[in-house]
Amino acid sequence: MPRIWQRQRSQEALSGYFFMLPALFILSVFLVLPILSALILAFCKVQLLGEVRYQFTGIKNLLRMIADERVWIALKNTAEYVAIVVPIQTILALGLALILNTNIRGKKGFRIIFFMPTVTSSAVLTLIFMWIYNSDGLLNHILSFFNLPTYNWLGDPAIALKGIMLMNIWSTAPFFMVIYLAALQEIPASLYEAAQIDGANRWEQFFYITLPSLSPVTFFVIVMGIIGTFQLFDQSYIFSGGSGGPNNSTLTLVLLIYNYAFSNLDMGYALALTLMLAVVIMTVTLLQRTFFREEQVH
């Protein structure tokens, strides 16, 4: 710090708080206060109509969660979604990154194209896919062209969630591809040179150098994928017109929370569900951070 400013300590303190003031004010009112009130209101019954009123109900909301069938359906949908989407999008992202990391020409152009879905709004992507999924739509035409079975993508409860999965793999894999690409470029070339001298072939180099070097990034990508899945809302909402249908097949936790809060006006219970969601997400995040730090220490 420049000496001239250092001399005027109190003025430094003053300017420090002047620079921080907008951030501190907004973060207090719209981040810290909401977090604290969520922690309290999750244990209350909240009356929204007319005058807003709160009544402490203890763990009643938590008990209700366990008995709530729709919570279990949303969790089941989320689990199915994690099990299918996360591995496929991770492998796809890695595969694309590996190809783009070779010394072929036109990489930049491909990267720009692949990245297009990531910058398009979820609302537009969902509408485009609903148009493609139409029973008389493009996807069914392509499937029947290759003599594959066609589906009622929008209306069949057994298929609707798959449609959202397909769309999300398509739109998020390129994002993770960019993260992989950055990590691949940081692996020291000397490692590969040493391996070549030792006579390792391409596959051995991949399994003994590339994959282990990428493992913190892979962990990051998987965790981000899981978190993104738990936060899924826009696509389900637009796809099902807000209901989570057909037959609850596209119901997600955030959509359920939204419905309890704004259709049933059951704010306290919705907040209890939010708290559960937050605990799950934070646990996964903290796990990732702990592992990641250990990786760095070694």
Added chain:
Amino acid sequence: MTKNSQSNTFLYGLLILYSGVTVIPFLWALSASFKPLAEIASGSIHFIPQQFTFANYQYIFTQEPLFMRWFFNSAVVAIGVTLFNLLFNSMAGYALARIRFPGNQFWFFLIVAVLVVPGQITLLPKFLILKSLGWLNSYAGLIVPSLVNATFIFMMRQFFINFPKELEEAAALDGLSRLETFFKIVLPLAKPALAAQTIFIFMGSWNEFLMPLVVMSDPEMFTLPLGLNAFKGQYISYWNYIMAASMIFTLPALAIYAFFNRYFIQGIAFSGGK
């Protein structure tokens, strides 16, 4: 040599195939936006419209007066949020990186801590706060809670910590105050960080769905994503109109992306590497 070029051909094949998978949905949507309803309903699968028409776009702008309003709302919110974030995040990041004031460490710790908290937990309490302030269905309700962003305060702090100190020392010798130094010397040199921030915040706000859905219930105050959703509900099988509306919404964002794409890549690499 031949083996190498063979494998290159194979890789090119894969890249071109995946490019097709990426681009075809966009092209199919673009194509539908230039087709009359009869051609859409006939279920034909021509990418080039048989009867090319601008009527869908014309219809949206002339028969849907709210559409321009939604575009305007989205622009007001996204531009407002972006400008304030650039200023406030940079100020806070600079203070945390450079100014020694009581509580500096504590506030930094707090900002890192809230980065772990998922946004959903604040959604409903924010709604209650905005309701009690009377800010539902107002621009303030969408703009004010998003005036700063903890992630980018953190990013700007990391940026300013690596910033050369000599310039500020020289400015201090010239008699400039902290404030003058920040606005005249530091901020103009922070352009790359500001560019990355601009794109991420603008796009995030432009595409946001959940928060506007909660804050805005009056159709006059919808942003474009909400408007599109309402539009889809109103014109259920008029895919020609829905796709034209989608394209109007998407093309500005894609244009900005094509222009600034290297900042996207840098910004993401940063978020993955932190």
